[in-house]
Structure formats: structure tokens, C-alpha cells
Amino acid sequence: MASDPFTVAATGDAILAQSISELEDETEEFAALLDVLRETDAAVTQVEPVLVTTDNQHASLRQVTDQYQYLAPFPGTIMGTTPSILGELTDMGLNLFTAASNHALDFGTTGLRTTLSAMRTRDLTFAGIGRNLTEARDPAYLDTEAGRVGLLNATTSIPPGGEAGVSTPTFDGTCGVNPLHVEWTYRMMPEHLDQLRMIASQTGIDQVKGEWLRRTNPDWQTDDAYYFMQMRCAPATEQQSPGIYHSIHERDREALLARVSDADAMTG
Incomplete structure (x- = not known):
């Protein structure tokens, strides 16, 4: 019916x-x-x-x-x-x-x-x-x-x-x-990601970024990505070439x- x-x-x-x-x-x-x-x-x-x-x-x-x-x-x-x-x-x-x-x-x-x-x-x-x-x-x-x-x-x-x-x-x-937060992920070649890690280590960014991220993304420490300041970075893959990708928190x-x-x- x-x-x-x-x-x-x-x-x-x-x-x-x-x-x-x-x-x-x-x-x-x-x-x-x-x-x-x-x-x-x-x-x-x-x-x-x-x-x-x-x-x-x-x-x-x-x-x-x-x-x-x-x-x-x-x-x-x-x-x-x-x-x-x-x-x-x-x-x-x-x-x-x-x-x-x-x-x-x-x-x-x-x-x-x-x-x-x-x-x-x-x-x-x-x-x-x-x-x-x-x-x-x-x-x-x-x-x-x-x-x-x-x-x-x-x-x-x-x-x-x-x-x-x-x-x-x-x-x-x-x-x-009612917020629906969007996460930006910057995908790059592995060697470029290594360069960011080195810069962050030498400038002290890795020592202070936790305070920034704690306010905006409390789950950042359980994330498998690398955060350069507040920017979520990850290696490019065969399916995801270098560029900016968006996802919902x-x-x-x-x-x-x-x-x-x-x-x-x-x-x-």
C-alpha cells in the first residue's frame, strides 16, 4: 500500500x-x-x-x-x-x-x-x-x-x-x-615532512605547540599525523597526492x- x-x-x-x-x-x-x-x-x-x-x-x-x-x-x-x-x-x-x-x-x-x-x-x-x-x-x-x-x-x-x-x-x-569543525590536512612528500620536523625541533615549536593544540584539538596526541604548529601534516600517498585535504572532526x-x-x- x-x-x-x-x-x-x-x-x-x-x-x-x-x-x-x-x-x-x-x-x-x-x-x-x-x-x-x-x-x-x-x-x-x-x-x-x-x-x-x-x-x-x-x-x-x-x-x-x-x-x-x-x-x-x-x-x-x-x-x-x-x-x-x-x-x-x-x-x-x-x-x-x-x-x-x-x-x-x-x-x-x-x-x-x-x-x-x-x-x-x-x-x-x-x-x-x-x-x-x-x-x-x-x-x-x-x-x-x-x-x-x-x-x-x-x-x-x-x-x-x-x-x-x-x-x-x-x-x-x-x-x-552547533559547531562542525573541519580538520585541514596538509599532505606532502616524506622528505618535506622530515624538513618540517627538523625546523620544529630546532626552533622549539615542538615544545610549545601542545598548548595551542590543547585549545582547539584535544585529541591531537592520539592522532597518527604530525602537527607543525597547529597545522596537521601527513605524508602523501598513491591515493592522496600532495595538497590540502578536509575532514570532519x-x-x-x-x-x-x-x-x-x-x-x-x-x-x-
């Missing part, structure tokens, strides 16, 4: 700064888009700007000058808009909202809290940010006539200091995004997959 159809629409970043509802009656293409969104059971969008009030001040963003600079917000690119824009999005037919991004902390933790408050006040289904890491990682659920939907959200574009913190019985975790991967399993159990 065939199951009832379930329709999902996925959009990109919703970067709105003013009302666009009047365009529905002025533009046939926009009206057609709204018809698609409103006819689906679930429609998801990324809320890119921070939802701010008149009391919010934007964060003092610093330019990150390391290998991960492209993942960080660039000074001057500040995204914020009024919480009322959520009404525009829901009127368009959108009912699932992701919020983890490199701009989530553009207005500091205060702006992230106003974003959380705006979404909760409107009882929206959103994911990717939270008052602590558990909340930011947890799936959110939407019940529709066609079934229940689970929503998870993480970002590899983590703003500096923007990942949510772990809560303990003693300390509350910090609000932030295993700890984040396992945490995300565990939440996927939880959501599957709740929606199956």
Missing part, C-alpha cells in the same frame, strides 16, 4: 532587512514561488541575520589571520534585522528555520539571545543555536498533517568564540552555534550522527 506523499521545500539563506510581502501582488514570479512554499508540508530556510532589538549593539569583530580566516566573519559585514521579519517568513509558507552560521554572533551573545527569544516567542521550529551545546545540537520537531519532521543544524563556518559551551552542574554553558561527527538517530527514533 502506497504511503501518503510528503513534500519538502528547501531554500537558501533568508537575508531580509525589510518587508517583502507587498511583492506578492506585484511580481508573478514571486507569487509562484510562494505557491510552491505554501503547498509543501515542510519548508526550511536559513535565518542568516541576527534578530536584534534597539538595545543590541554589534560585536567588535576581529579579523582572523590564520588558515581558518575564510570561516570567520569579516569586519564590516554585520547582519542584523528586526524580529518581525520572522512573520514575513512564516507568511511565505516557511515553517522550519536553521540559524547556525558565521554571522550568528555578529551582535555578540546578546544578539544570539534575542534571536533565540524571537523564535521561541513565535513558537517556531528552529535548530543550530542554543543556550548551551546540548540545546544547539538537539533536533527540533514539526508536526504536520503528513507526519513529523525532525530538524538538525550545524555549521562549519564557526564565528570566533561562537560555538556553544557545555553545561556542567557547576557552570552554565555559553550560548552559541570525529567528535563532532559522532555527536551529530547521534542526534540524527534520536530524531529518526522520534519521527519514525
Whole structure:
């Protein structure tokens, strides 16, 4: 017996700064888009700007000058808009909202809290940010006539200091995004790797790098790669020629997959 159809629409970043509802009656293409969104059971969008009030001040963003600079917000690119824009999005037919991004902390933790408050006040289904890491990682659920939907959200574009913190019985975790850290591996010829080892030994880098790595990669000592400062290096192979390779941190991967399993159990 065939199951009832379930329709999902996925959009990109919703970067709105003013009302666009009047365009529905002025533009046939926009009206057609709204018809698609409103006819689906679930429609998801990324809320890119921070939802701010008149009391919010934007964060003092610093330019990150390391290998991960492209993942960080660039000074001057500040995204914020009024919480009322959520009404525009829901009127368009959108009912699932992701919020983890490199701009989530553009207005500091205060702006992230106003974003959380705006979404909760409107009882929206959103994911990717939270008052602590558990909340930011947890799936959110939407019940529709066609079934229940689970929503998870993480970002590899983590703003500096923007990942949510772990809560303990003693300390509350910090609000932030659900991080999905990306590991860069620099593969090179074995003789070039030996040269880096010699440089690090002679300059004292090997004696101090542990303090840098402890903050960003607590599992580095159990890794079979060689770290030149914070850079993960490994010999090239027949399958992996010299170059830069990317992989997800295993700890984040396992945490995300565990939440996927939880959501599957709740929606199956």
C-alpha cells in the first residue's frame, strides 16, 4: 500500500532587512514561488541575520589571520534585522528555520539571545543555536498533517568564540552555534615532512605547540599525523597526492550522527 506523499521545500539563506510581502501582488514570479512554499508540508530556510532589538549593539569583530580566516566573519559585514521579519517568513509558507552560521554572533551573545527569544516567542521550529551545546545540537520537531519532521543544524563556518559551551552542574554553558569543525590536512612528500620536523625541533615549536593544540584539538596526541604548529601534516600517498585535504572532526561527527538517530527514533 502506497504511503501518503510528503513534500519538502528547501531554500537558501533568508537575508531580509525589510518587508517583502507587498511583492506578492506585484511580481508573478514571486507569487509562484510562494505557491510552491505554501503547498509543501515542510519548508526550511536559513535565518542568516541576527534578530536584534534597539538595545543590541554589534560585536567588535576581529579579523582572523590564520588558515581558518575564510570561516570567520569579516569586519564590516554585520547582519542584523528586526524580529518581525520572522512573520514575513512564516507568511511565505516557511515553517522550519536553521540559524547556525558565521554571522550568528555578529551582535555578540546578546544578539544570539534575542534571536533565540524571537523564535521561541513565535513558537517556531528552529535548530543550530542554543543556550548551551546540548540545546544547539538537539533536533527540533514539526508536526504536520503528513507526519513529523525532525530538524538538525550545524555549521562549519564557526564565528570566533561562537560555538556553544557545555553545561556542567557547576557552570552554565555559553550560548552559541552547533559547531562542525573541519580538520585541514596538509599532505606532502616524506622528505618535506622530515624538513618540517627538523625546523620544529630546532626552533622549539615542538615544545610549545601542545598548548595551542590543547585549545582547539584535544585529541591531537592520539592522532597518527604530525602537527607543525597547529597545522596537521601527513605524508602523501598513491591515493592522496600532495595538497590540502578536509575532514570532519570525529567528535563532532559522532555527536551529530547521534542526534540524527534520536530524531529518526522520534519521527519514525
